Amino acid sequence: MIRILVDAAxxxxxxxxxxxxxxxxxxxxxxxxxxxxxxxxxTLELEHYPGATEAALHAVAASxxxxxxLLAATIVHRVGVMQPGERIVFVGTSAAHRSAALxxxxxxxxxxxxxxxxxxxxxxxxxxxxxxPRGTDDAAAKRWEG
Numbered sequence: 725m726i727r728i729l730v731d732a733a734x735x736x737x738x739x740x741x742x743x744x745x746x747x748x749x750x751x752x753x754x755x756x757x758x759x760x761x762x763x764x765x766x767t768l769e770l771e772h773y774p775g776a777t778e779a780a781l782h783a784v785a786a787s788x789x790x791x792x793x794l795l796a797a798t799i800v801h802r803v804g805v806m807q808p809g810e811r812i813v814f815v816g817t818s819a820a821h822r823s824a825a826l827x828x829x830x831x832x833x834x835x836x837x838x839x840x841x842x843x844x845x846x847x848x849x850x851x852x853x854x855x856x857p858r859g860t861d862d863a864a865a866k867r868w869e870g
Contacts, residue, residue: 725796726785728778732804735811740798744816747796751822753829755815761808767847770803770812772840777801780840788817788831792824799836831868838865 725747737756744752759768785797796818806812815832819825844855 726782726789727796727798727800728781728785729800730772730774730777730781730803731800732802735800735802735814737811737814740800740814740816744796744798744818747818749795749818749825750820751818751825753817753819753822753825755813755829755833756811757813757833759806759808759810759812764848765808765846766849767805767807768812769805769845769847770801771843771845772801772803777840777842781836784832784835784839787835788828791831792817792819792828794819794824794828797828797832799832801836801840801842803842834861834864834868837861 727743741754744754759765781799781801785799788794789797794817796816798814798816800814802812813833815829817825817828817832819828838861846853846855
């Protein structure tokens with residue numbers, strides 16, 4: 725089962741965990757990303773390209789399901805304006821064994837950051853700027869190639 729959701733609504737981790745656990749596997753791994761208040765970030769706004777973003781996330785999840793024989797993979801990503809401390813992304817995987825669940829979870833978060841079209845804009849006081857892609861994200865994604 726693959727579940728992809730891109731929405732402005734808050735992420736309910738309990739609901740997402742229950743969905744992943746319902747797959748009936750022996751191991752579940754999750755990652756929850758929060759908006760950081762680095763250097764005085766007041767708000768973070770995410771925009772996406774509807775349809776294309778969901779398709780890219782589904783492709784990443786399908787790749788993980790095949791590679792690690794997952795029973796379930798979930799990616800829930802927020803868009804819109806968020807405050808520091810709010811959940812921005814939830815990734816969950818379900819597999820027969822922990823190593824597959826953990827590796828697949830890491831793969832999903834590393835790959836979605838480079839493969840899915842999202843645009844981030846930060847506000848710090850009266851300044852607003854677009855956030856450029858980071859080289860560390862590219863390096864994390866590349867470790868899964870091959």
